[in-house]
Structure formats: C-alpha cells, structure tokens
Amino acid sequence: MTKKPFSPEEFKQIYSKVPRLCIDPIVRTKEGIVLSLRNGNYGWENQWHLPGGTLHYKETVEQGLRRLMKDEIGIEVKIVKVLGYKEFPSEEKERGFGWSVSLMILCDYVSGELRPDENALEVKSFSKLPENIVKEHKEFLEERWNEIMDDK
Numbered sequence: 001m002t003k004k005p006f007s008p009e010e011f012k013q014i015y016s017k018v019p020r021l022c023i024d025p026i027v028r029t030k031e032g033i034v035l036s037l038r039n040g041n042y043g044w045e046n047q048w049h050l051p052g053g054t055l056h057y058k059e060t061v062e063q064g065l066r067r068l069m070k071d072e073i074g075i076e077v078k079i080v081k082v083l084g085y086k087e088f089p090s091e092e093k094e095r096g097f098g099w100s101v102s103l104m105i106l107c108d109y110v111s112g113e114l115r116p117d118e119n120a121l122e123v124k125s126f127s128k129l130p131e132n133i134v135k136e137h138k139e140f141l142e143e144r145w146n147e148i149m150d151d152k
Contacts, residue, residue, distance in 0.1 A: 002071050012095075015097065015098040018098075019099070019101050020054055020099070021055045021101060021102075021103075022055065022103070023052050023053065023103050023105060024050040024086070024102040024103070024104050024137070025050065025068065025106075026083065026106050026107065027069070027075070027108070028106070028107070028108050028148065029125045031125035031127060032125040032126045032127035032128075034050075034073065034109070034114065035049060035050060035130070035137075036050075036073060036116055036120035036123040037122040037123075038121070039120060039121045043091065043095050044094055047132050047133060047134050048130050048134070049133065049137050051068065051072040051073045051120070051123065053068050053072065061105075065105060065107070069107075070112075071117060073115065073120075073123050074115040075111065075113070076110040076111045076112050077107035077108060078107060078108045078110050079105060079106075079107050080106040080108055081106050082104070082106075083104045083140075083144055083148070084144075085102060085104060086101070086102050086136050086139075086140045087099065088101070088102065088136045089136075090134070090135050106148060129141055
C-alpha cells in the first residue's frame with residue numbers, strides 16, 4: 001500500500017481551494033467492468049464506483065494508474081486508451097468541500113486477484129451496471145458503454 005501524500009487535514013485544506021486531479025481506470029475483465037463497493041470512509045457509502053484516485057505529485061498518469069490498480073484492487077492492467085474526463089460535483093455533498101476531475105482511462109485486466117482495499121467492502125466485475133452506483137460514474141459508463149464493451 002502506497003503512503004498517502006497528505007494528512008486528512010492537509011487534503012481538505014488543499015482540495016477545498018483547488019480541483020483534485022484523479023484517475024478512474026475502467027477495467028474490463030471477461031466478466032465485465034470492475035467496480036468496488038465503497039465503505040463510506042471517503043463518501044458514497046454502499047455505492048459502487050470505479051476504483052481509482054488521486055494522481056500524486058511528479059507521478060506520470062501511467063505510474064499513477066498502475067499504483068492505484070495495485071493498491072486499490074490488487075491487479076495489473078494494460079492501458080487501452082483515454083476515454084475522456086469526468087467532473088464530480090456530487091463529491092462536494094459527500095465530503096463537504098471541493099470536487100475532483102478524473103481522467104477516464106479504458107484498461108484491460110492482465111493479472112492478479114481482485115481484492116478490496118481499506119475503503120471498499122467488495123470488488124467485482126459487472127456485465128451490466130448496478131443500481132447503486134456513483135452518479136457521475138453511472139453517467140459516463142452509460143454514455144460510453146457500447147464503446148467500452150465493443151472495443152475489446
């Protein structure tokens with residue numbers, strides 16, 4: 001597990017003033033798209049979401065993506081392509097401050113065993129989206145579903 005670069009207080013101090021750049025890999029497996037069920041540590045309790053997170057200082061997007069996949073769900077992936085970006089205004093309601101902008105990157109599963117980190121209750125692949133999914137992830141995935149699933 002990679003050490004977090006900020007304390008919770010520093011995180012709030014910084015990201016209540018500037019946007020947070022994140023990476024949200026959309027990982028395809030033979031069973032579908034990988035989602036994790038949030039435990040509520042950082043909002044969106046009991047909602048499915050794309051595992052991902054903050055890009056660290058002086059970290060390339062690829063380095064950050066690989067770190068996040070290893071730390072958050074225990075797997076290695078192959079990057080397919082960048083699908084775009086998504087803003088997360090619902091994050092302000094969940095956390096009480098600021099919101100993230102996330103690079104949405106399509107990836108294929110390569111190796112490793114799916115497992116949740118300390119912020120998730122469960123990780124699994126879905127061939128269709130569950131009802132209780134983070135609003136912005138649902139919007140992006142529904143809009144791009146055919147491209148995501150047909151491109152494999």
